[in-house]
Amino acid sequence: MPFRDIAAKELAKIFSLLAHPDRVRIIEELGAGEKDVNSLQAVLGVSHSRTSQNLAVLRTSRIVTERRDGRHVFYRLAQPELAGWILEGLRFIEGDAQASEARLNAFEKARQKWGSEAAGELLFTNRD
Amino acid sequence: MPFRDIAAKELAKIFSLLAHPDRVRIIEELGAGEKDVNSLQAVLGVSHSRTSQNLAVLRTSRIVTERRDGRHVFYRLAQPELAGWILEGLRFIEGDAQASEARLNAFEKARQKWGSEAAGELLFTNRD
DNA sequence: CAACCAGATGCAAATATATGCATATATGAA
DNA sequence: TTCATATATGCATATATTTGCATCTGGTTG
Incomplete structure (x- = not known):
């Protein structure tokens, strides 16, 4: 597969990670600094499960990174x-x-x- | 619905339009100037139908615009x-x-x- | 000129695949 | 045990890909 196709495929994959309203919101929220899951959930106004699942998408693709502090997990943008x-x-x-x-x-x-x-x-x- | 949500939704929609390898390729090809469907198809190496349908996606969302010349339809980026x-x-x-x-x-x-x-x-x- | 043919493009239906979301369950720390 | 977060399952919806057909245009031939 030519490099153009590889690159286009990778880039398309990244776009697809961003192609979700919740995830766009999350990234924008994290643009202001790290936040824990609960805060994010409150701001987004969606279920904790949904928040967590979308965070999982971003985490798996290393768009965000996590830091644990007690029972809270704080997320931040890997690349601000x-x-x-x-x-x-x-x-x-x-x-x-x-x-x-x-x-x-x-x-x-x-x-x-x-x-x-x-x-x-x-x-x-x-x-x- | 708060404006943040509207904006995030719209932006996510745009990302989803870009979240396809063929469409990324098309946009990049068109970045070099307008091209007709046939040329695009040849460069992408996919079926004409697939090319046409992905162009339709981009056309419908006004990411590209068309210009007809004889039997050829030339596409260009609406916003280079x-x-x-x-x-x-x-x-x-x-x-x-x-x-x-x-x-x-x-x-x-x-x-x-x-x-x-x-x-x-x-x-x-x-x-x- | 009219009929016709082929190239270029668009569109639709059928099928396959992927994604999103809710509910339920699990882990892990205090 | 409870609070905070993660993951699994199942279903509904959405998206992609192929195949086949329709349409439009330009050139060719009778």
Whole structure:
């Protein structure tokens, strides 16, 4: 298999790891610093099982790493720039001229929110 | 639904559009300029139907746009920077310290190859 | 010119495979 | 035992891949 195909396959796999709302949220949350499972679950507003399962996906693919402290397990991004890269991806959504007003507004808010926190600072400091 | 969730959902959807080896390849090929379906099919080495259907996915989500000329349909990236963004994603694969030698080599080659073409120039001109 | 043929592309149905989610159960530390 | 987290199972849904057919276009031939 040519290297292009290998690379495309690997990259596609990475995209598929990110192709889940909960996991996007998790990565963005962790962009602000490490958090334990319980905090994440509370913020996401989903079941602990679901949170744990999605963390398992990210952990298995080494997108996040874990640190145990007593009964709590704290997760952090293995590569913090990843959160920044994901935020940058928001640009392409915004760039979609056909996007609905509501959608654009949602992203504008999201960008302000996330942009003012942690990883967002990498990208949005000199924009707008 | 809070805007964070909307945004995460939309972004996850975009990731899922990219989470396919053929589509990654297509985007990278189109990063070098527009191409017709036949050329893409030849380069990818997959059936025309598969090529067409993956193009449909990208077309429907307005990641690519089409232009008809005679019996040929030429596709191009709606947002050329997208290819650059994807290439940048390669960094996170390379950054994975656990990655196998073979995998790293494949990516090194891919980076050189793609990096010297079209969209790659956006990113890799002042690196290495 | 009309009929026809072939290339290029799109689309659909059938099947295979993968993914997500909830429920239930397990581990492990205090 | 209880709290925090992880994993297993089973089912529903979604996605991918192949096969076959429909459509459109341009050139060719009668």
